[in-house]
Amino acid sequence: MSDSESRRRLDESIAFFGTIIAGQTHEITNVLNIISELSGLQVDLLRAQEQDAPVDLPRLQEVTTRIQNQVHRGETIIRNINGFAHSADLPVAVFDLREVLERVLFLAQRSARLAQVELVSDLPPESIVLESNPFCVQQAVFTCIDLALRSASDIRRVVVDYVVRGDGAEIRVTSGDPLTQDENTEDRLELLQFLLESIGGSVVKRPGDEPAGVSVLRIPRHHSAESE
Amino acid sequence: MSGLRVLFVDDEEELVSAVVERLQLRGIEARGATAGADALRIVERESFDVVVADVKMPGLGGLEVVRHIKALHPGLQVILLSGHGSQTDAKEGRRLGAFDYVEKPIDIEILIDILRNAAAATEQGGR
Numbered sequence: 474m475s476d477s478e479s480r481r482r483l484d485e486s487i488a489f490f491g492t493i494i495a496g497q498t499h500e501i502t503n504v505l506n507i508i509s510e511l512s513g514l515q516v517d518l519l520r521a522q523e524q525d526a527p528v529d530l531p532r533l534q535e536v537t538t539r540i541q542n543q544v545h546r547g548e549t550i551i552r553n554i555n556g557f558a559h560s561a562d563l564p565v566a567v568f569d570l571r572e573v574l575e576r577v578l579f580l581a582q583r584s585a586r587l588a589q590v591e592l593v594s595d596l597p598p599e600s601i602v603l604e605s606n607p608f609c610v611q612q613a614v615f616t617c618i619d620l621a622l623r624s625a626s627d628i629r630r631v632v633v634d635y636v637v638r639g640d641g642a643e644i645r646v647t648s649g650d651p652l653t654q655d656e657n658t659e660d661r662l663e664l665l666q667f668l669l670e671s672i673g674g675s676v677v678k679r680p681g682d683e684p685a686g687v688s689v690l691r692i693p694r695h696h697s698a699e700s701e
Numbered sequence: 702m703s704g705l706r707v708l709f710v711d712d713e714e715e716l717v718s719a720v721v722e723r724l725q726l727r728g729i730e731a732r733g734a735t736a737g738a739d740a741l742r743i744v745e746r747e748s749f750d751v752v753v754a755d756v757k758m759p760g761l762g763g764l765e766v767v768r769h770i771k772a773l774h775p776g777l778q779v780i781l782l783s784g785h786g787s788q789t790d791a792k793e794g795r796r797l798g799a800f801d802y803v804e805k806p807i808d809i810e811i812l813i814d815i816l817r818n819a820a821a822a823t824e825q826g827g828r
Contacts (some may be wrong), residue, residue, distance in 0.1 A: 502784045502805070503713050509806040510719035517726045539715060586712075589759045 485664055489612045490561070496583045497554050504547040511540045553579045560607040565696060568607045570635060570642050571600050577614045578633055585631065588622040595634040601642050605672050605696045613668040614644060616661055617688040620680050621648035623655065641693040643677060651685030665690075672696045705820055706730045706748060710740040710766065711755040711782065723809050729816070737761025741769050749777060750820045753803070753812070756783040756790045764793055771798040778819035782807070 474482075515536050522528045553576050560566075560573070578594045585592035603610075614633065621631045628649025635644045652658070662679055665688075669676050673696040678689040707729055711717050717733035724731035732747075734740040738761050740754060752770060754763040761769070767779045781794040784805040791802040800819045803812055 499784065503716070506784060506805045506807070507713060507715045507719065510716055510723065510809075513809060514719050514723050514726075517723055521726055539719075543715065587757075587759050 482664075482667060486608070486612060489615065493557060493580050493615075494554065497550055497580065500550050500583055501547060504543050504550065507543050508540055508547075511536055511543070515540075549579075557611065560611060564606055565604060566607055567602060567604050569600055570603050570610070570644075570692070571596050573607050573610055574614065574633060574635065574644065577611045577618070580611075581615055581618045584619065584622055588625055588629075590622050590625045590629045590631055592618065592622075593630065593632045595632050597634065597636070599637055601635075601637045601694070603642065603692060603694055603696075605692060605694075609668050609672050610644075610692060613665055613690055614646065616665050616668070617646035617680065617690065620652060620658065620661055620688070621646060621650075621686065624648060624650050624653040624680075624686070626650045626653070638691075640695075641674070641691060644690045644692065646680070646688040646690075648680070648686035652680040654681075704730070705816060706750050707816060708732055708734060708740060708743060708747075708749045708752045710734045710737065710752065710758070710763075712736065712758040720807065720809075720812075724813070727809075727813060729813070737763070737766045740766055744770065744774060744777065750823060751778045751780060751800070751816050753780045753782055753816075756781050756787070756794070763799075764790065764797060767794055767797040767799045776823055778823055780812075780815055780819060 515533060518529060518533055518536065556576050557580060574596055575594065578592060582592055618631060618633070625631075625648070630649045632647045633644070634647075635642050662681070665679070666676055669690055672692065674690060674692045676688070677691050678687055680686055680688040707724060709717055709720050709724070709731060710733070712735055714735050717735055721731045721733040732743070734743055737754065737758050740752060741761070744752065752766065754766040756763040763781045763783075767781065770777050770779050775798075778800040779798070781790065781799045781802045782805060783790055783802070794802055800822060801815050803815060
């Protein structure tokens with residue numbers, strides 16, 4: 474691979490990292506804004522009661538529960554960002570594919586919501602432990618999801634699942650809508666190919682192939698750092 | 702402030718609920734919507750003095766809401782809301798006819814001042 478090609482791939486990985494972090498910081502901001510308003514509401518309720526009426530404890534308790542729910546939501550976001558950030562620590566790590574896919578699905582939910590697409594996890598209970606590059610796997614799956622979101626038209630539903638097949642796993646991203654091409658589509662498909670090849674896997678099916686809207690990515694169970 | 706009718710639009714349901722409750726506690730007739738398209742349907746059926754709409758929402762965002770409202774109800778004031786501090790959105794919103802722009806987190810007293818100013822501008826026949 475040429476220096477310029479390496480630089481381009483590195484830039485794409487940094488851009489992916491940035492997309493995820495920017496999206497999730499917006500989500501954290503949303504959580505903080507809600508907590509700010511709910512705590513303001515608590516103060517309002519106390520002030521409204523302080524003159525002549527007794528404090529409405531059930532109402533205050535209900536607002537407190539709503540604040541706690543947002544705190545849990547914030548914790549979940551941070552846990553997923555943290556896992557995502559650490560997935561770039563090592564070029565090869567041992568990880569549970571199911572956990573990594575659950576994280577990608579969580580992180581992609583914001584993009585799906587903005588695109589008005591239902592992003593569904595249909596992960597099997599069967600777990601598979603891989604020795605590979607988790608960051609690369611996440612980027613590849615996110616690229617497929619992103620292609621599907623950009624193509625959403627009528628069905629607006631994307632399902633992610635995987636099967637354990639041979640000595641590895643096949644991840645499937647199925648969109649109800651066929652892939653639509655734009656000026657970035659070919660670059661993204663090339664990137665997908667590059668990401669899979671860099672971990673010894675392959676793109677079994679591109680989303681533009683028939684049947685339309687389905688991507689299948691094959692990830693081998695083991696991939697050594699030396700082959701990177 | 703009583704009698705001021707406000708529609709607050711944001712895709713975060715809990716934010717809408719909290720802000721609407723806070724405005725109501727201050728005597729404002731507030732109601733909420735969680736999508737731009739819903740807000741447009743509501744303003745067709747009910748009368749408001751001011752619509753507060755988040756810039757970034759799935760489907761119709763705040764800028765599109767301003768565009769639609771100004772085309773159909775030029776006298777109805779719209780205030781944009783954003784968590785991203787984008788001056789570009791603020792300028793574009795103004796160009797489309799938004800009365801003002803408020804950044805999150807919301808200071809409820811500042812928001813109410815802006816609502817009051819927007820309603821006064823309507824009474825005076827414009828911005």
